[in-house]
Amino acid sequence: MRITLERSNLLKSLGHVHRVVERRNTIPILSNVLLRAEGSSLMMKATDLDLEITEGAPAMTEQAGATTVPAHLLYEIVRKLPDGSEVALTTNAEGTTMSVSSGRSKFSLQCLPESDFPDLTAGTFSHAFNIKAADLKMLIERTQFAISTEETRYYLNGIFLHTAESGSDLKLRAVATDGHRLARAEIEAPSGAEGMPGIIIPRKTVGEIQKLIENPEAMLRFEVSDAKIRLSFGEIVLTSKLIDGTFPDYQRVIPTGNDKEMRVDCSTFASAVDRVSTISSERGRAVKLALTDGQMVLTVNNPDSGSATEELAVSYEGDPLEIGFNAKYLLDITGQLSGDDAVFKLADPGSPTIIVDSSGNDALYVLMPMRV
Known part of the structure; x- marks a missing residue:
């Protein structure tokens, strides 16, 4: 693999994907980010087996290929390179190391093969709809603080998102509770959300969605199945497992x-x-x-x-x-x-x-x- 791209583009995309990677990992490949160079873009992917984020950045590909390198280390290197510089990423013939060079700086990172990198296969999504970024952000912000941190009541460790009838209107409703307080927010249900299953989005995924919403005016693609969700924000795709549990009947409270x-x-x-x-x-x-x-x-x-x-x-x-x-x-x-x-x-x-x-x-x- 041999590819060149602007530092600012690489840093922005790495900034989005590397946050998923846990600092301490017992499985070495989960500390890495997958880099795949093809055509005029570099695709980056990171996962913790429950949550996966992919994003592409524009690049000049001299030789296509893919590898994985330590995510936090690569991010820190790129962050410390000077503004406006170009970064060249090159793997050796054996694919065991990747050099990161920019100007007079050169780093060599250990690689693990792309074939070892896990894929959070999404399966089929039963419901899909478009939602305005500002609406999704509002639903999260109004309820996120009430998410329980008690691991024993795991089904409360996220936001319950479902459709509910309110008079003659159908609402998309977000609910979170920790047993001491309950927060409920709702918007008009987007077209396509009718009949979607009630889902519990985990706390970590909720936090990442909030950080990825950078343009409130943008439209997002939201896809739902019984076990996973997938959100597409332009070049960024977030796939996450859902909490496998039953949210309590909050209406009684x-x-x-x-x-x-x-x-x-x-x-x-x-x-x-x-x-x-x-x-x-x-x-x-x-x-x-x-x-x-x-x-x-x-x-x-x-x-x-x-x-x-x-x-x-x-x-x-x-x-x-x-x-x-x-x-x-x-x-x-x-x-x-x-x-x-x-x-x-x-x-x-x-x-x-x-x-x-x-x-x-x-x-x-x-x-x-x-x-x-």
Whole structure:
């Protein structure tokens, strides 16, 4: 293989694919990136056996061929080469080493044969649709923070994506929960999503999709089967296994009888929660909300360091109510709201609370209270 390409093109594509590669690998080939030179492009592929990303970069091919080299090492070398330089990649006759040369710099890397590189064969996809990058990004951003990190409940370690009927409309809905809070966001279902199976996209894949969306105006191709998804972003193709499990019936967790409504300016409330929680213990992190007509008092008590209170003007006309929440969870949710006001729908101190955005109904959050 002998190929020459612009450093900037190589760096950009390597930047996308090398992130998939785990730093510590017991299988040597999984530390490598597959490079295949043919025609006027260099195709790069990396995988961790659950997730695979491929991308092509424009190049001048003198001799076609393929090999695999350490992904993170190649990325670091290219990153440190000067801007605007050209990079030549050449393998020796035996295919055991590849030289990376640019200007006066020359590196020699150990290769492993292309034939050893695993292929995440996609199989057939039952459903395919086009989705605007901005819509997919919104679904992820509004729900990602609520993904569980508890490995024992593996079916909660991702975002549940499915279609759901809302009145006469069909919605594409994303849901994530860790048992303490639940996040739900939805958009109009794209044409072709009808009848697709409900899928759980793993946390790592969710993070990679978010990083790969660089142009919100772009259209993405989204393909779904029972076991895998494939997303095409122009030159980039991401293929991922799905979590093999059943997502719980989240609708049962969303309360329907919360009749007390409280409205508060979102940024003022978030700043106040942040201030009073300074004094909370790392373990507790509980903040008490005491609601009366038109007023809320936030209180944090920490037996080891003291207490803090702050008063806020709110729109509330129900009976006086005291309820406690985890301060970090409150800040996570208010950070996702795009409207000026946060709307809390409450029942009593022991029941889950619904939090929605005053600007629209495309996202809904459920938060379990804490004893304070």
